Amino acid sequence: MKKPIHRYFDNHRKTSWLYFDDEENPRECYMRGGICFPIRYESLMGIDNHGYAIIAGQDLKTGIVHVFEQMNWVTIDDILAKDESNAVKYSGLSHWLNMAWNQYFMQAFYFSQPDELSRRFRLQVLRSPMINPKPRFIEIHINNTDDLLSAIWHRIKTGLLEIEKDSEIASLLKETKVENKEIFPQIHALGCCLLGLEQYPWRKPYEQPIQEILVAAG
Numbered sequence: 227m228k229k230p231i232h233r234y235f236d237n238h239r240k241t242s243w244l245y246f247d248d249e250e251n252p253r254e255c256y257m258r259g260g261i262c263f264p265i266r267y268e269s270l271m272g273i274d275n276h277g278y279a280i281i282a283g284q285d286l287k288t289g290i291v292h293v294f295e296q297m298n299w300v301t302i303d304d305i306l307a308k309d310e311s312n313a314v315k316y317s318g319l320s321h322w323l324n325m326a327w328n329q330y331f332m333q334a335f336y337f338s339q340p341d342e343l344s345r346r347f348r349l350q351v352l353r354s355p356m357i358n359p360k361p362r363f364i365e366i367h368i369n370n371t372d373d374l375l376s377a378i379w380h381r382i383k384t385g386l387l388e389i390e391k392d393s394e395i396a397s398l399l400k401e402t403k404v405e406n407k408e409i410f411p412q413i414h415a416l417g418c419c420l421l422g423l424e425q426y427p428w429r430k431p432y433e434q435p436i437q438e439i440l441v442a443a444g
Contacts, residue, residue, distance in 0.1 A: 227294055227390045235331040239431055242283065242331045255283030255292070256428040257332035260419025261363070262411040263339055263347045264300055276300045277347075278411035279319065279335065280395075281326050282419050286428065291381060291420065293389045294330065296412070297322045302350040302357075320356040327359055334362045336422025366422045371409045374417025381420055389416075 230244035236254070245252045264277040281295035297319065305316040326332045337344060348363050368374060378399070381387035389396050395412045409417070 227292065227388070227393075229294065230329075233329065233331065241286065241428070244283065244330075253283070254286045256286060256423075257281070257283045257330050257334075258419055258423055259326065259332060259335040259361075260415040260417070260422065261335040261337050262414040262418070263337065263344050265339075265343070265411060265414075267410055276411060277319075278415040279322065280415050280419055281330055281332055283330065283332075284423055284428070290386050290388055291423065293387075293393075293395070293416070295322075295326070296393060296395060298394070298412075302347060303354055318356075319351075320354050323351070323357050323361050326361065333359060334364055336364050336366050336418040336426075338366050338368050338418055338421075364422060364426065366418060366425050368421060371414075371417075373421060374409060374414060377420040377424065378413065378417050387420070 228246055228248070231247050232245040234243040234245075234252075235241075236243060239254075240256075241254050242257045243252045243254055259279060259281050261279045262277050264275055266273065266275045277299050279297050279299060280293055282291050282293045284291045299317075299319040299322070301316050301318045303318040303320050305318070344363070351357055351363075352360060378387070382399075395416055398410050398412050
């Protein structure tokens, strides 16, 4: 996935203008993310436990949702090795969350998981001194995991979703389509993002007519 070389945040419209080196005009994107807090799951590779997060932008002109960034994670802050090296054993999500704002002006992540599971990680984010500004976690409502898959496949079939073909999500989508047994963290995060965009779409801000401005000015 190509990345923007320049960006600008439109505070009035709450959108990000992204500039790309091979495109003449910038894209105005409604930036949103999806997150899956660490869960235990089974894949063809065996049993694992981790979370996943994505950064996506919906192009307001075309309606296409572009997945710009993805991260596999198990902890919020870095976990260091317990030896003299003090090396990073597990990279935390904190640096990535900072990047979400610095590179895309994106703070809002959609999620849908049990409160007792998600609350612990959300509190860790709020308490982490490494994360600034703090992201917002917006809970979405789903009936079951079929809602997540339906949102994804609808976007794919209608050509309104762009993901790197060799990305982890793309390969797992093929596995999910064949097995259809379990929702992986990667698929869960993507589904939450897309459902969140459906349930809480971008709204055009109110533009005060020039007549009202003139009347108010006397």
